[in-house]
Amino acid sequence: MAEQSTTCSSCLKLYTDPRVLPCLHTYCLKCIEGLSVDESSLTCPQCKAKHQLPTAPYPVNLFALSDVEEAKDKTGDYIEEETELICGFCTTGDAAVGYCIECGEYLCECCRDVIHKRGKMFSSHKVVSTGEAASLKRDIIPTPDNSGPHCTIHAEYKIEVYCRTCVSFVCCKCVLEHPHKEHENLLIRESIEEVAEKMGLLLEAAKSKACKAEACLSLLTKVEELALGEQHTVRMKMKAFFDELMTILEDIFRDDNKKISSAKDSIAMILSQVGSCLSLSTCIQDQIGNDRYLLLVNQLLQCLVSIEDANLTSPVKEAWHINSTSYHFKDKLNTLCNLTNFAELKKEKENATCRAATRLVPFSEVIRTDAVFDQPFASLSSEWSINCSNHPDSSPLVKGITDNKITIEFRPKHEGKYTFHLSPVGTSFIVKFDVNIVGSQGQVSKATKRSSEANNSPRISKKLRIGLDDLK
Template structure:
């Protein structure tokens, strides 16, 4: 049995609020087990959001009642009573009721926690509301040495004259006898038991927890000593690295002097980063040590105090807090890595690699909270990539070694690991995580640096089927970011998706990775249909009707030029060649027009060979243009001289057959991707028109197509009012 606290053991720190530095007034306990005055906490809460503990900086979530809903620290209250009793038992202390009777005998009311003279004591014992209070003469109290004897009685807030002697396990609340008859009647909803019946059990649990605290504190103390040792070694280690670098650069003469300064600066910066990292680690251990030691003190007070109601009320909270502190992952081992200077290029070859001479790397100053992982929606059976960007505590990119990085992808059932590979980029500052999932469903990707999870790890990675859209851009509407009957898509120079809307008469540009809208500008024309981009990022838009023609816009939406010659009567799809020439499909003339960059006609292509040309894709490496003929249900191929080369497709629902073909685009290998408006299929054909595979079947009457640089095919779903991105490779 632990010894009781006596008057000789009392320390002023137990009675002083860390905020106001005065004796506690209505002390309240935060979830982290630190105690403050109620008024101090209320004032503190008005100054910051979210609320943090003033001592350990742990974020605090207050109850619905705010500070008033926090538990009272009755142990501190009784310490204050003990001090007040000892002080009040001396001569010259006035009665706390009538403020007189300094020289007469006094008595202490345990319930009111107040000194009273003989006259007030007599009245106190006669009043109906206080006659049941426990009143103790001063001479009895003078001889008392045990703090635990000074315990205020706890009364029910609803039944003022009733002591709290029961604990409702269902409600997690102390209740009185009257409450067990009215509000907490035993049954399915309530289970009141006597306080003494569960106090011992909660004490035992706290004692068991305390047996694990001291060894943990000892580990932290030892770790703090190691941090101090490593910090002391930094200077000598830094000097050694500087000497290595200086010796190397002396052989490179004048051409390397600038690079030498850069390397020395990197070394100094790295060691400063290591020092900050060690200091940060040390502070984390010190913080954990302080919080655990504080919790230990609190729990020991609760256990030794032997106030059953207090232990019942606070025991569960204390247990959860200590358990949480014991489970905290604190790195108790200072990083042992040393910064090394590496010769990347021999002296004889340095002229070709001056910018790459030497590299300073270390994993000590990596801050996992500043590292970032970017995941893209993976598709079953295809190699997928997530990207890890490593950074230091200031958020700056920092190189790490292969041994420092690990990644693990588990399947939907959690017990099947998917093989992963790591590939370094930017000299180890960026790491690609490669994997090929075999099943669809929710996977979990755990990414660690130096055996610590990066922020957000493990990540949820939802693997989709090949036929599912990995990103859907937009929904029906007129607001920015929404779409209404999108007709065509293109890819700008930054890899973003450019969408042309017919009803809203505008262009919107979206991020291909997330689907977020980046910019939006109006197109003040009716009959919008096709769009394309040139090598400078300019945007071309076709329209038919009274405002027919081709219009050229800058990336910011500024109208640069308008081409509406009389020979261009009903333009639909448009493609722009690298040299600025344009090819437009003309529905009225049933042909395609090859135009100069100024809009003048070069030649008409396909006259008499096309029935209803819609969209165009050009393979400039072979000098071929692919035209979808919507009414003929085929793709017709011409060279840029106007000669018919071949065609493929016929009407039908089977593989390789077409049904109202619309959008067409090419992949880097020359394969042809074609969308069917009538049945929603998006199919892939070889350069010679041989059927290869079906990408997907949409439900939104697909029109324009485009292929993103990272291997997604974007489909403008006309009646679906969106653009869907499918994994293509």
């Protein structure tokens, strides 16, 4: 018990100038100074309570001080050496060699011989040795006139009044100020019994609250255990869920990668066969009629036929419709397709141009018709621009888009040929599309008929063979 009452829980040494915080935990004065988290407050290490720094020092724990002095008397110089007294007058941390009774501080050699002996302000102070200071058993920071404790707010006034409303001791000046001015106040000497009775009631209330606090703490401990258990369960469930999800995704990714790899192998096989055919054809063309080479020529012919029949679009479509995709991924694929299809045109630095099948339609106020392509160029973009080169006042509009068809609508002014230029937004690709409009008798010029017959099926310039079907 003595060990607990004489040892500071912060520095783990005997108290030097023990002071009591508002939470009633005691520390050395220097330890309290180290607890300050800012210029106005500190936090108690034991209960974590935050306290405002007072204008005057915290009160001395006279009981702890008495126990410390008693322990020093019993053990002698050993305790004195163990406590390692340091100067409390300056901040150097030098060992103490004396003690000033008036200042209530231990002094190092410099503070004793220079400041206290030579300074006019301290010339009347009485300085004793550290051994004599231990035998004095007086308050470490006494009030200079020994007239009693002073107010922590008004240091020049003694504590003489008991505020019944606040249940606290104050000075006479506090009584004249807010909030004690409106409170019920008594002199301390007249309220001793009342204070003792009030303290007894508060102690009983504190004990009752302690029981409730222990119950609440026990409840919170159980809540914490339940929360931690539930959190662990949720973590395990989420981990199992994500593990299962990742297993499913890995299976999907594996299947998609197989599709892409299979498509690449199919195309690479055809390319390899083409290379072999080209290599063999250079030396076998002159031997076609030679009986010795008939089987080899036949083998070459069969391989060329299989190459001609090979469908390059199917493996690409298989890879195109993989499962591990998103809208962002599809956009990347569309961009890739766009760049791939028009790579040749970009190298030639020309506008990509092809022609859709010419349409022959009767005259009407509003005409809606379809531009149909052999290749699915329409899927390369969701936005197309359109204009009529020979009748710009026909107000053409794009009304619908499918894989290989674009529906347009325009308002013709008269019969004749209308040439439209359609282009995917953001590309240099252009589709020329002619619409021949005949009169009410359904007559049309021979030149127009020949043009219509010549363009009855979609065709693409040899220079611009860029679609997927051109790879066949």
